[in-house]
Amino acid sequence: MATPSRPSSGQRTSFPSPYEQPAPAGAEGWQSLYPYNMLFQPERRAVDEAKFWFCDSQHWPTVLKPFETIGPELSTKCLGQFNTRHFLVPPANGVECRIHQGYVYHHPLTVERDEAAARVPEFRRRAGYYFAHWDALLDNWKRKVLTTIRELEALRFTELPDVQPYEEIERGVGLDATETLLGGYDQLLALCHRAWQYHFEFLNLGYAAYLDLFQACGQWFPGIPDQAVAAMVQGVDMELFRPDDELKRLAKLAVELGLEHLLTVPCPGQDTLDAVARAPRGRDWLDAWEAARDPWFNFTSGNGFYADDRYWRDDPALPLGYIRDYVLRLRRGENVDRRVTELVAERERITGEYAALLDPAQRPDLEAKLRLARKVYPYVENHNFYIEHWSMGVFWRKTRQLSALLHRAGFWPGESDMLYLTRDEARGALFDFASGWARGSAPVGPDHWPPEVERRRRIVRALATRRPEPALNRPPAAVTEPFSIMLWGITSEQVRSWLADCATTGDLTGLAASPGRADGPARIVHSPAELDLVRDGEILVAPVTAPSWAPVFGRIRATVTDIGGVMSHAAIVCREYSLPAVTGTGSASTRIRTGQRILVDGTAGTVTLLD
Structure with a gap:
């Protein structure tokens, strides 16, 4: 694909090709940091340039270190398995994933119309069983996740002994301490994989139930705002x-x-x-x-x-x-x-007003779809606590313990520097350490890894100096994949906004994520470390927010994000906290400056620059 084309007006009609985008200064050779299957490979250029890729800065807003690629690798694998192999979700299989210059890009895998139609009966049978037994299956899910967390907590990465205890000789154990060390690392990765499978076991069913309600309301009530449908499920316990x-x-x-x-x-x-x-x-x-x-x-x-x-x-x-x-x-x-109480009252008012517009014979259908959506809706957010926060918190803690063990053995200069290795490279370094201990000789790693880690550290820093392109290659004529629209806010209008030369001046348009209007000075927040800077009465502007930022919402008047759809975490949390929000603006965090007064209209989906 050639350099992004521009008509005479100056507005580009396609995004850069990943094959023609030069690396930031100092980041040359960045590809060596990441697994081959996560990269745009030269031999696949024709295939990958024919696809539209969007940057998932909602989940990975900053440059990934090599070990952290476990997140996009496992999440996209597990998303795909439940769409494609477990439930046969009619409109979508999953997403392909690539890392380009340190950032995560996805390509949605849509299903052809005929195949999607053929999937419907089996999807109804499989998803229907989960919907009919939701509470019991969800209780079982929680037990499975808590068991996984306990197994993660039980892992220990400790120093190897000088010699194996004599008691093991008497018992004829025949194994050494590296059996536990190497097996513990394999178990760490396996438990992380298991947690990510549990993550998606219910997630897309929650989205599917909401999507079913959303599409039905669109047919029953042409022109109904997205926020009105979202309001019908708000105020639930999470x-x-x-x-x-x-x-x-x-x-x-x-x-x-x-x-x-x-x-x-x-x-x-x-x-x-x-x-x-x-x-x-x-x-x-x-x-x-x-x-x-x-x-x-x-x-x-x-x-x-x-x-x-x-x-x-x-x-x-x-x-x-x-x-x-x-x-x-x-x-x-x-x-x-x-x-x-106010959220529930508003939910019942909006639901009642729209139900009154229906023929009495249709109201039971609306009530049934609402019951299902409200039942499954909490999981869309609750899984975050159990997987992203709790399970992954333990996983990263154990990863740092192992990294510190090899740091003490001289493998890298910093306690957490194993993060600059891929997980396969880390397994090799760990075996090098274990083998040297077993032989009673020095491992190779302390000579090999320190300069390589420093090289990779410099590359990661260089990659972080450039913000990623919001997308790559030529966009489709229309974005129709429903999960990309709901979760990431990737709409045809949003893509056109990204293509526009909007780095100049002018107001911003995004998605109407949470209703209400508020004006005030902006506070740009690029990372959680900057949350302490937020002051009372400011408007939070960020590439993306996290659910854990909720305690800050008491200080602010509204929220604006670069990416996210009506079912993104930012949108859901803002609605539950009665905070106006506009998501999916594309460039708010780079176009607005801290202290600049802005007006956020979360009902219309607009951000007006007042000065």
């Missing part, structure tokens, strides 16, 4: 909000116990907990803290896809900072709770 609810409960308890002065100090941390422990009735509060910590503080400030995400359970400064904000708001007499 475990994903439980961590934030626990923070609010702890803030209220601090006020009740007279401890709020200890929890509103600047930069609270471990010393804050020590001060509470010495205070009268402080033990009561700390007991509540410990009860909330397990499991609800297995929550990351990011999204769980990166090894350096900070977790509440490991860094008490994170939850204590949010508790401090809630205590201060309670002091001001503010209500810190979600307005669930």
